[in-house]
Every structure is written in C-alpha cells, then in structure tokens.
Amino acid sequence: MADRRVLTNLRGLLTPDPARTWAVDRIPDAALALQDGRVAWLGPAADLPATWADAPRVDGGGAWATPGFVDPHTHLLFGGNRSGEFNRRLHGVSYQQIASEGGGIRETVRATRSATVEELVASGEARLKAFRERGVVHLECKTGYGLELEAESRLTAAYAELKQRGWSLDVTLLPAHDLAPEFNGDAEANARAVAEDWLPELVRRHPGVARFCDVFVETGVYSADQGRRIFEAGKRLGLLPRVHADELTRTGGAELAAELGAASADHLMFCSEAGMKAMAEADVTPVLLPGTTLFLGMRDWAPARRMIEAGCRVALATDFNPGSCPCVDPLTILRLGCLQLRMTFEEAFTAMTLHAARSLRHGDLGHLHPGAKADVLLWGVNEMLELIYWVGEPYRPRFLPA
Numbered sequence: 001m002a003d004r005r006v007l008t009n010l011r012g013l014l015t016p017d018p019a020r021t022w023a024v025d026r027i028p029d030a031a032l033a034l035q036d037g038r039v040a041w042l043g044p045a046a047d048l049p050a051t052w053a054d055a056p057r058v059d060g061g062g063a064w065a066t067p068g069f070v071d072p073h074t075h076l077l078f079g080g081n082r083s084g085e086f087n088r089r090l091h092g093v094s095y096q097q098i099a100s101e102g103g104g105i106r107e108t109v110r111a112t113r114s115a116t117v118e119e120l121v122a123s124g125e126a127r128l129k130a131f132r133e134r135g136v137v138h139l140e141c142k143t144g145y146g147l148e149l150e151a152e153s154r155l156t157a158a159y160a161e162l163k164q165r166g167w168s169l170d171v172t173l174l175p176a177h178d179l180a181p182e183f184n185g186d187a188e189a190n191a192r193a194v195a196e197d198w199l200p201e202l203v204r205r206h207p208g209v210a211r212f213c214d215v216f217v218e219t220g221v222y223s224a225d226q227g228r229r230i231f232e233a234g235k236r237l238g239l240l241p242r243v244h245a246d247e248l249t250r251t252g253g254a255e256l257a258a259e260l261g262a263a264s265a266d267h268l269m270f271c272s273e274a275g276m277k278a279m280a281e282a283d284v285t286p287v288l289l290p291g292t293t294l295f296l297g298m299r300d301w302a303p304a305r306r307m308i309e310a311g312c313r314v315a316l317a318t319d320f321n322p323g324s325c326p327c328v329d330p331l332t333i334l335r336l337g338c339l340q341l342r343m344t345f346e347e348a349f350t351a352m353t354l355h356a357a358r359s360l361r362h363g364d365l366g367h368l369h370p371g372a373k374a375d376v377l378l379w380g381v382n383e384m385l386e387l388i389y390w391v392g393e394p395y396r397p398r399f400l401p402a
Ligand code: NIG
Pocket: 104, 105, 108, 216, 244, 247, 292, 319, 321, 322, 323, 324
C-alpha cells in the first residue's frame, strides 16, 4: 500500500520552480500531497484533487512550508578549532600572515592528523545536528585537513560512516586544500602526488564514497595548470570537479572551472567578467560564500548581481570550516546574500535550495514540485521575508513528521 498524506492548514507554501531559473511559487493557503516520501501535488488547498479526499491529513499548524536548505560547500570534518588565531586577527594580524607563519589551515591539519575516525565522526555528527536543526537537509562535505594519504583516508572513512548512519551527504575529495608541509613548498611535486597517488588510492580504498574532487587554486597554493592536472586525474576516477576559485586573488579559477565542465566554482570574490560569462556558458554553478567574506573582514563581496546578469544560476553556501567561516547557520547566509550580495529574498532563497541542489546534481532536492523528496520545513512566521527582516532572530523550522 502506498503511503499517502496531505499536508494542510498551511499559511502558505514557498518553493522554487525547477522548470524556471529564478521563479519562486508563493501559494497562500496551500496544501501539499505526498506519496511514499515524495511530493505528488502542490497548490491552493481549495484545488486539492478529489483523488486525495480520503488521504490522511497532517496539520501544518498555520506555518509556511518550504523545501529544506541544501548546503553545497562545507569543510565539515576537522580536528580542533582556531579561536586563538581568530583572536590574533582581531588584533590586526591578517589571515595570510598567520598562514605564512605555519598557522591557519596547517594548524587544523595538525589537529586533524591526530584525530581518530571515531573522534571525527563524533564531532561531525554534532555539527550535522546543528545544521539540521537550522533547516539544512543535505550537505556537500570536503576532506582536506589531512594533506597526506592516511589522514585523508581517515576523513573519507569518517564520511562513509556518517553516510552509513543516514546523513544525507555528498563527499568531495580535497587533498589539494593546501601545500602539505612534507613537500616544503614544492607545489609541482605535491600536485603530482595528489593526482597520481592519493586520489586513485582514496577511490580504491573507499569505493563509491566520493562524487566530487576539489583543488584550492590560489596564488601561493596550486596554479590553474596544477589544478587542471589534478582535476583531470579526478575525472578519470569518476570525480566531478568543484573548484576553490578566485577566493583571495584573481587566479583564473572560474575560467578553469568552465573549461573543465566543473559542477561548481566556489568563492569567486575576485572573479573576472570573462570568468562569469564562461561559467554561464558552460553551466558551472558559482557557489558564493558570503559568510567567509564577513568572517575574514574583507571588503570585496562576490559579484552576485553581475553573475546573475551574465546568466549564471548562483548558489549560496556556508563554507563551514574552522578558519574562514565557523558558521552552521543558513539564515546568516540568506541574510548576507540579501544584505551584502544584493540578491532579492527570492533569489537568495533559490540559491540556497534549488541552485545549491542543482550544483550537486540532485533534481529532487531544493524544491517542492512533483517528484521532489518530501524534505519539508515548516516556519512559524507570518511572511517568509521575516526570516531575514528580523536580523538576529534565531528562527528554527519544524520538520514534517515521518
Ligand atoms: O574555503 N580556501 C580554502 N579553504 C577554506 C579555509 C580553510 C581554513 O582557513 O581552514 C575556505 O575558505
């Protein structure tokens, strides 16, 4: 017997329309018909088809229903935290200066290398719960704080265990997150190790766990050429590229992502106009991370408006990580999208649902049209816009009961 239910007593329903790039349906007094964990019908309650007349009702309690948030860029697993370094930054030392002294990512690498798989899983699960309470139903998660094969392998094993426990995740291999201390600044040799040894071995040891690979293409880290070679090796292993691109300086990361047919190019504070056009043409999703710009105290916000005008389907994400954005809160990102990237509420909402899911190649997440997974959030507000309007308010959604 099919499991059929109708969600009623909704103040309204807000969902992006997967058939149109930036269109958001706003349906007052809505109902949502669900069958076997999927959306079967949505519309005004008064128009509910007669075939649903005797299906059990779920009371929405007068809330607004929306799809769950999808976070397409996190560095979920790492050891330790960097509050000490943060305090130094508050005293005027720059992020790059701290990194050049062997702190920054390297500090987290030391703490991560000494963590066991069990410790990584335990802290990861606590973070996933915090994301979930705030309405995030699916995340992309990167390795990258191991910077050598065994530690990267433990991170991948920890993600496999979290997936096994039922968390909805996509894993991205990022052993090229920084130069490993063992290579003494020899990016060329490090890139070769990643492409020729580490990625193939990680995929061999953990078959089916990762879907994507990523490289930090940045001045002083990996060049676009080195990135290209790593991504090509990843592609041969069935891993789709996602690129840390144009984050601190303009390095041609967006252009590289377009050339490779990457799923996404992320950060992009220093993206060129040519890069934006290339991403639009190659259907690369720009994933913008305004929490990082805020937390690093930078002035250059990613040019979201120009990207939208260029035809890009912009997505937003937290970039959750211990150094540049220790933030699990989708509402903070939604607010920054509107207030600093100058996106409309509907655009920022679409960027954190439909376009985020699309960048991860999930057609059934990030919207509530027929066929979508019934990951429904219920918000106790009069109007959805209030989520950003009451700036510091810690709204939490309710979830549709199973
Ligand atoms: O996405 N760009 C590289 N990686 C992270 C920061 C990592 C860290 O500081 O620990 C980022 O911003």
